[in-house]
Amino acid sequence: KAGVTQTPRYLIKTRGQQVTLSCSPISGHRSVSWYQQTPGQGLQFLFEYFSETQRNKGNFPGRFSGRQFSNSRSEMNVSTLELGDSALYLCASSLMEGAWGYTFGSGTRLTVV
Amino acid sequence: QKEVEQDPGPLSVPEGAIVSLNCTYSNSAFQYFMWYRQYSRKGPELLMYTYSSGNKEDGRFTAQVDKSSKYISLFIRDSQPSDSATYLCAMTIGGSQGNLIFGKGTKLSVKP
Numbered sequence: 001k002a003g004v005t006q007t008p009r010y011l012i013k014t015r016g017q018q019v020t021l022s023c024s025p026i027s028g029h030r031s032v033s034w035y036q037q038t039p040g041q042g043l044q045f046l047f048e049y050f051s052e053t054q055r056n057k058g059n060f061p062g063r064f065s066g067r068q069f070s071n072s073r074s075e076m077n078v079s080t081l082e083l084g085d086s087a088l089y090l091c092a093s094s095l096m097e098g099a100w101g102y103t104f105g106s107g108t109r110l111t112v113v
Numbered sequence: 114q115k116e117v118e119q120d121p122g123p124l125s126v127p128e129g130a131i132v133s134l135n136c137t138y139s140n141s142a143f144q145y146f147m148w149y150r151q152y153s154r155k156g157p158e159l160l161m162y163t164y165s166s167g168n169k170e171d172g173r174f175t176a177q178v179d180k181s182s183k184y185i186s187l188f189i190r191d192s193q194p195s196d197s198a199t200y201l202c203a204m205t206i207g208g209s210q211g212n213l214i215f216g217k218g219t220k221l222s223v224k225p
Binding site for chain 2: 004033035041042043044045048056058090092098099100101102103104105106107
């Protein structure tokens with residue numbers, strides 16, 4: 001069965017721009033979580049969506065937002081990009097809410113210049 | 114102090130060696146402990162999980178949790194070059210509102 005698909009794989013943006021990243025979960029999975037991975041901070045939790053509702057949110061500024069559609073696909077948006085937003089953004093899907101049974105995608109590598 | 118501490122390495126061992134990877138944590142509420150493996154340019158994949166204290170074995174991999182010391186370990190026996198990857202510990206309080214708290218990862222290289 002198909003895994004978690006994240007698009008695009010690589011992205012270069014300029015400071016001040018906004019960006020939208022997409023995640024298609026494994027078929028049947030209803031929960032999608034987003035994590036940011038940087039060399040300095042490691043993996044940090046951004047937010048979780050389940051049945052189109054945000055269920056949990058990490059400690060990130062309001063520039064980071066997300067949504068989930070009725071088919072469980074999810075998008076995350078970062079507005080007014082800063083150099084420090086350069087990171088690997090990982091999406092994980094699971095059947096149920098919470099941090100159980102995650103399957104991660106390969107991520108979107110965002111570079112802000 | 115970060116909630117989860119993990120030595121980033123890098124760790125280089127010869128093929129066939131026993132590898133020991135460790136994490137310490139500060140939040141005594143953590144109940145579920147996991148180890149993920151991440152290959153270059155890939156997302157993390159779940160290797161093993163343990164609930165509360167104790168040991169769990171799966172093939173060449175053994176996970177140990179000592180909640181009294183707030184210390185978890187992953188042992189890899191008979192290490193292979195294909196084990197070369199970054200190993201991330203992760204933990205969560207559990208429940209529907211829980212998210213994973215990760216260590217920064219240890220980069221392991223197994224030399225043939």
